[in-house]
Amino acid sequence: MPHSSSDRFLGRVGNYAKYRPSYPAAAIDLLEQCCGLRPGAAAVDLGSGTGILSALLLARGATVFGIEPNSEMRDYSGRALRGEFHVEPGTAEDTHMPDGFFDLLVAGQSFHWFDPQKARAEALRILKPGAWAALLWNERPKDQVPFLEDYEALLRRYAAEYGAVARLRAHDDGIHQFFGQPPRFATFPNEQLLDFEGLQGRVMSASYAPLPEQPEHRPLMAGLREVFDHHQRNGKVVFPYRTKVYFGQPGASA
Numbered sequence: 001m002p003h004s005s006s007d008r009f010l011g012r013v014g015n016y017a018k019y020r021p022s023y024p025a026a027a028i029d030l031l032e033q034c035c036g037l038r039p040g041a042a043a044v045d046l047g048s049g050t051g052i053l054s055a056l057l058l059a060r061g062a063t064v065f066g067i068e069p070n071s072e073m074r075d076y077s078g079r080a081l082r083g084e085f086h087v088e089p090g091t092a093e094d095t096h097m098p099d100g101f102f103d104l105l106v107a108g109q110s111f112h113w114f115d116p117q118k119a120r121a122e123a124l125r126i127l128k129p130g131a132w133a134a135l136l137w138n139e140r141p142k143d144q145v146p147f148l149e150d151y152e153a154l155l156r157r158y159a160a161e162y163g164a165v166a167r168l169r170a171h172d173d174g175i176h177q178f179f180g181q182p183p184r185f186a187t188f189p190n191e192q193l194l195d196f197e198g199l200q201g202r203v204m205s206a207s208y209a210p211l212p213e214q215p216e217h218r219p220l221m222a223g224l225r226e227v228f229d230h231h232q233r234n235g236k237v238v239f240p241y242r243t244k245v246y247f248g249q250p251g252a253s254a
Contacts, residue, residue: 044101054085055080067088112174136246141242147237158216184246189240
């Protein structure tokens with residue numbers, strides 16, 4: 001791929017912040033019930049991006065430290081989020097955070113960019129003994145959804161990097177390496193209701209989508225219009241997801 005994981009989203013921050021899905025309340029409830037999220041807890045968000053997940057932790061009263069290698073995303077989240085939010089340059093493998101500091105570690109839509117073994121070593125260093133970690137993804141469901149079938153076909157036709165990036169999803173081996181054992185797992189329904197502008201923004205928030213100066217951009221947008229017009233109801237399409245949460249204590253004995 002032409003770009004590293006830290007700069008693949010340059011020029012996409014506005015679309016990412018506005019059009020990427022958030023996480024359902026039930027997933028954040030799980031972090032409260034099982035993973036130590038509480039008012040005053042110190043949480044680290046690895047690959048915090050524009051702050052989508054960090055904002056939900058802040059709303060539950062946590063102090064959140066975002067670790068984000070992309071400077072545009074750091075600048076955005078630093079301006080957009082209020083309260084006890086601190087964003088720093090760094091990676092999952094090298095956070096520059098103090099030893100034994102955090103009550104909770106999260107990664108939303110980012111773990112597939114990590115080196116699992118190095119990220120585990122860093123997590124064990126910065127987490128308090130017995131602290132929990134949770135990896136979250138919004139993924140498109142595997143069951144047949146006509147809109148998603150047409151949407152994916154369009155991406156495979158005009159977004160050359162889509163297939164390679166699509167394979168960077170949650171894989172059990174890397175997840176098990178990170179936790180040191182098979183973690184607990186939960187899944188929740190999630191969706192976006194998008195007009196055509198929202199669907200355009202959702203596509204262009206993806207690192208694989210051709211940018212306006214690329215020749216594939218115009219036919220991608222024309223095809224997207226056709227897909228939207230075919231599937232829309234009252235000017236909107238439903239974009240479904242399954243929110244996956246893998247959670248456990250990285251320092252626990254297997």
